[in-house]
Structure formats: C-alpha cells, structure tokens
Amino acid sequence: MISTAYYKIQELLLCAMIISLPLMRIPDRYTLFSMGNNLSMIFLFFSLLLFIVYSLWNKKTEFPFKLYFTISVAWIVFCTILGVFSFPFYDTVIYTYLINTSVVQKLYALFPSFVGNEFILQVKLMVSLVWYLFRNFIFPLIGLFLIIFNLYKDDCKKGLDTIVNAARILTILCIAYSIIEVSWLWSGSDYLASILVTINNGLYDPVVQSGWWPPELWPGQLRSLALEPSYFSMIAVFLAPLLGIHYVNSKNKLDIILAFLLVVMIFLTKARTGVVIYLFELVAFIVLSLIFRYKSWWKLCLFTIGLSVLSYSFAIVGDSVVSPIIKASISQSNTTKEAPKAISVEKALDKYIDSNVKSVSNTSSRSNSARFGNTVAMFNVGLDHLAFGVGRGLHSSYMVDKFPDFAKDSGEVKRWTEDVLQKGFLAFEYPVLNEFAAILAWFGLIGEVLFITPILYILYRTYKIKKYINNPILVYLLVAFLGQIACFMSNEFLLAYPILVGILVCYIKFYEHNDITRE
Helix, strand or coil: CHHHHHHHHHHHHHHHHHHCCCCCCCCHHHCCCCCCCCHHHHHHHHHHHHHHHHHHHHCCCCCCCHHHHHHHHHHHHHHHHHHHHCCCCCCHHHHHHHHCCHHHHHHHHHCHHHCCCHHHHHHHHHHHHHHHHHHHHHHHHHHHHHHHHHHHCCCHHHHHHHHHHHHHHHHHHHHHHHHHHHHHHHHCCHHHHHHHHHHHHHHCCCCCECCCECCCCCCCCCCCCCCCHHHHHHHHHHHHHHHHHHHHHHCCCHHHHHHHHHHHHHHHHCCHHHHHHHHHHHHHHHHHHHHHCCCCHHHHHHHHHHHHHHHHHHHHHHHHHHHHHHHHHHHHCCCCCCCCCCCCHHHHHHHHHHHHCHHHHCCCCCCHHHHHHHHHHHHHHHHHCCCCCCCCCCHHHHHCCCCCHHHHCCHHHHHHHHHHHHHCCCCCCCCCCCHHHHHHHHHHHHHHHHHHHHHHHHHHHHHHCHHHCCCCHHHHHHHHHHHHHHHCCCCCCCCHHHHHHHHHHHHHHHHHCCCCCCC
8 A cells, every 4th residue: 555655646746847847946935945946856856755765665676777876976976076175266255155154154153163164164065066966966867767767667658658648738738828928929918918927926036147037028939837948948849759659649639739839839939959959859750760660650750740840830920920910900009119010921931940040050149159158168177177077066167267269258158257256156157058068077078978878878778679669659759868868968957858768768678578579
C-alpha cells in the first residue's frame, strides 16, 4: 500500500514539474525557504525528498551508472571548491556582500573573534556555491533521472504516458492563455492588456532585473506563460513532439488542433531560438524517420511538413493582414491612435525569414552581439582553465575582460558588466547563454566530457535498438531530446532535458532486455 501511494504521489509531482515548466520565477511571496523561485524545481525538491525517504525505507532502489555519477559529482564539487579558494578577484564589494548575509551575522554574534576573518567568508561562499550546485545542477540532472528511472524502469510505456499527458495539459493551458495574448497582440486592446497584466503579476514579479525584466507585457512577440518569448519557445519545442506521441497512441484529432496552435505560437514568438530549433526538429524528424523507417513513415513526414507550413502561413497572415485590419478598425473610433499600415504577405514572409532565421548567424543582428559575445567570453574562460574550470557560479569576474571586440560596444554587455562590477558577482552574474560553454568554464575539459557522455550514450543505444521499432514513438522522443540539446546553444538546460534522458534510458532498457519482435 505504501509503495502504491509513493508511485502515485511521485507521478503527480512529475506531472506538476512538467506543467509548471514556464513558471521559472514565481513571485517572492510564494517561495519556500531557499528553494528558489522556479516552481518546477520546488516540485522536484519535494519529489527528491520523498525519493530519499522511500529509498531508505524500501532499500531496493536501483542506482544505474553508479561509477559515472560518483565521478561526475565528485569532479564538479571538487572544481567548485577549488574555484572558491583559488579565486583571484576577492574585493571589498564581495566581502561586504558576504558579511551582510544572515548566516555570517549569526556566526559573528556567536564567535566575535571571527569578525574580519577572510577565510571564514570564503568558507561561507563555498558552502553557498556547493548548495546551489546541488540545488540547480546535480538534483535536476542526476536526482530527477534516478526518480524517473526507478519509477518506470519496468514499465517505460506507463512513464511515457504520464509525461505525454502532462505535456498535453501544459499545451492546453498555454493555448488558453495565449488566446487572450494573441488577441491583444493583434488588436492592441487596452482592456486585454489589463487582463494580461493582472494574470502576469500572479505568475512573477515584474521588472526586478536590469530595470526592465521581465516586463508586464511583451509587445510584438508571444511569450505565453513564460518570462520571455525565447523561454516559451524552448518549452514549446519540447511539447510539440510529445503531442505527436499522444496522437500516435490515441488517434485523437484534438491533438492535431493542439499541435497546429502550438506551432503557430512558436512562430508568433518571433524568437530565433525557438523558430530555428523547431525547424531543426522538423529536419531531424525527417532524417530519423528515414533511418528508422517505421510503418507509414513517409505519410507522417508529409503530414508534419504540411502542418508546419500551414501553421507558419497562419501566423504570417495573422500578423501582416488580420492584425492591421483589426487595429485600423479600432483606430477609427480612437483618433489619438494612428492606424497601422498593412504589408503584403510576400513582404511579411521575407521580413520574417530575414529577422528570425537568417539573422541567427549575423553577429550584428538584434541581440546577437551580446549573445555571441557572452558565449565567446565564456568559452575563453574555459580555454584559460581547461584543467579544472573556475567553479560553478564564479565565471562572471573572469569574463569581464574576455568579450570579443564585436561585443564590447553592445549596450546589453555594458549593462551586464556594470552590474557585475558594481554589485558583485554574488548579486548579479553574466547569464548563461550556452550550456556547453558554461560547463567548460565551470568544470574544465573533463567536466565537458562527463556532460556530453549521456548524450552520446543515448544516441548510440537508440540506434542499436532501431531494428525493434516499427512506430514513430522513439523518433518523436529523440526529436524532443535533440531539440533540448539544441537549446543548450542559447540557454541553460530546462527540466525537460533530464526528464527525456530518464524516459529514454527506460525505453532503451526495455528493448535491450526483452526478447521482442519488431512492433
């Protein structure tokens, strides 16, 4: 009975993690202890706590890849501790920040002789950074994997159903919100804007970083329940393949409608991250279908391409034709507003491709100079510290002088650097805009190899079991997996990544250890 209750609670928590993926920064009034503002991570914390308690009671928890995980944890903790005590940028700003923390103040009250002791402050920093390392890196990557593996190692299909159903619920919630959002984007209605502001203030604290982020409203781009368009697009490219799995299993035509609307939303984000990664996923789906050659693979490929083209066309027509018509009709009753001018669909198509696809490789387009500059600076820090890295959370001070020339005049880079120098890296750090660059900078070359190993393992093992597969489910899972890896090029990993790693390993284990025919 206890085991049954445990599995049900864990499944609910897993669903909650997926459904709350967009809520990365809930208002401070809702936070608990030092678990942060990411709601998915809070659900993960409770799931891990339950997992540990149950494992101690049950004593049958399986710990796969034990040597790999032991080496990985030992290495990244060692690199972070070494980074703290070899950090060359300690100054008054950093020490003042540490002195003013509640832990240090209580320690000074108990042991007055510790006042002014720099070693004590460095130990405090080490403890904090190691805790953040576990909370934000080890718990999600390793802890969540172990939870999913032990839940579904003997029933990967049940696990996949749970994940897919949660993804479907999140898709419906995002669509419901974005009906209001798209109506506002295409009409400019003040009334709809007020509704969105009210909802958004319940989802996050607005304008808490750099004097503007996250804004209450994001004109011109769809972001749904997420903090910004790029975040939503990274979640959406995780959801889209899972909708495909649900359709394959249930043949529910509602999934086609949901997929159509979700892809429309991806294009309406006008976020290059999401648009390019979705196109990458589309190509990956076709290539993997050619490799796996499951039943009626070419029909599904044609259908997916057609759905994507239709979604893109709908988004373009809505933005270039429908929106100007609606705004023009509103402006007629409001003489203070100038009616926007409609442009031809052909021009809109060219403009969209130039702005959101071709601009990806241009260092001077949109925010590229800051993003590419940040990535180059992070890589430079890693190359300078190939042996051990600098430790997670300590990269900012090293990056200040590492930006390439094309990024030094970027207003965004200047604001980041100003905040790092004036507030200190503990109060503000350069954002991570490339996971691979960050891993190299934090944990050196060995850390990079350890991080890439699971990716190579999954790709190799799934290729080895392809002879058993005669449906597109594994292809959809791989597409979602590759999509999340592509997201590493522009951000840190989302919980979607370890979730996919966990279920893929269960899927691989099922086919490797069962004598089955091609299904």
